[in-house]
Amino acid sequence: MGAIIDGKAIAKGIKEGIKRDVESFKKERGVPPKLSVILVGENAASLSYVRGKEKACAEAQIDSETLRFPANIEEKRIIEEIKKLNENKSVHGILVQLPLPESVNQNNVLEAISIYKDVDGLHPYNMGKLFKNESPLFVPCTPQGIIELILSTGAEIKGKKATVIGRSNLVGKPTSILLLYRHATVTICHTRTEDLAAEARAADILVAAAGRPKTVTKDMVKPGAIVIDVGISRTEKGLIGDVDFEGAREIASHITPVPGGVGPMTVAMLLKNTLKAAQMTME
């Protein structure tokens, strides 16, 4: 029976460390780190995520504000707001909660964020620095959190076979790149992969970020593998991941639960990035 990777507890430890660093920052600078979140429309999941981020900021003594706009706002208005935040010295991090309404070009909005305040790490410049392995200012939060969870098991990543299911900009691709930089042999799978079960079964480290419940079943897990479940699907039974947790747990050495696995780490990494953004302004 595999051990459960307790993302909630690991995130708690990280957040306590950040809180201490925030206190030092405030003592030195007289002001807190500050995160501005832009929320467009009334997507229920987005509202819930934003509330979680606000709460985590408050706990870490990071100042936060949420700028809310109706779903029919014009793209150029959002970009104007971002430009104001870019200029505003009391704001250190800017986060645009995704998805945006379809009428808005998401790329234009993300590219308007100053690369120095891009705490989600989704600006093409920061993504390019990540892709080139040239010290990006910010690395996307969920992939950072995934690496921390894998390292928490004490396992070595170097030389291991890692399979990532999903090729999104938020999770699949940046997670693959971070695993590559830690010297895993990385395979990226997706909906067109012909034999997903075989690719999954070959993996010492299996990251499921497909966004489809039960993508990974017990027979797809290599004995002793580390299984990271990034899926979050809202169902009548509550949040469920991409992995058949009970089945996979019988085979894996370590596995993350949903909820309480990757989710809390994403928020912890957002706080870390926001503190970093504030610290970068010190010089």
Added chain:
Amino acid sequence: MGAIIDGKAIAKGIKEGIKRDVESFKKERGVPPKLSVILVGENAASLSYVRGKEKACAEAQIDSETLRFPANIEEKRIIEEIKKLNENKSVHGILVQLPLPESVNQNNVLEAISIYKDVDGLHPYNMGKLFKNESPLFVPCTPQGIIELILSTGAEIKGKKATVIGRSNLVGKPTSILLLYRHATVTICHTRTEDLAAEARAADILVAAAGRPKTVTKDMVKPGAIVIDVGISRTEKGLIGDVDFEGAREIASHITPVPGGVGPMTVAMLLKNTLKAAQMTME
């Protein structure tokens, strides 16, 4: 016995098409597309590559100039030259021949190039757009050429297993990403990969970009695979690739030779990118 993918002939066809488009461009605009190459120091391979690029430009009626600097030039001087080229409306493409001397920070130099003239596609912004799959202005030349060579065989990439050996910014990573966007299941291997032979043998499409002769031997090729050899090592016997060509050819369905495979395609794609840079200024 596998068919030889004749990169030289395929590149010739592409270059002829570019030449026709260049002629149309000149007729419309009264000026030719122009590429400026920055060459620092006396690296023999670099000199040879730059000569090849100049010759190919001349054949396609693309104007080119090479700005040569001594190996001890200061970084800021190179950046000043690039800024002048960025402002110069008669220059459409800027290419810095790599490697630069160790005293120069390569990243600073590449980031000084205007993203609109970045015909090598190595600016972090363009690499980030590539990584995000958001229509980069320019895609690196060698990876583009590799995709063209694979497509020339008539094989479908979608759903196939592709193994890329090497994780460089110039070849390995961008080639992996381009194969991913064409819906291959992509595995990236490198020096820390534990069982390279097995990863190679699983591949329907095998791209060898390790830069080490005989990295891929006959026993590492899946019967019927397409083998693309990106290696170029200069030896006493001339240029040799990463693949044991004679052995691998017995097993592969298609294979590129060295020289005459990927190399000519890289130059053809550079001409294509330079023409694109010139065309982008038309509006």
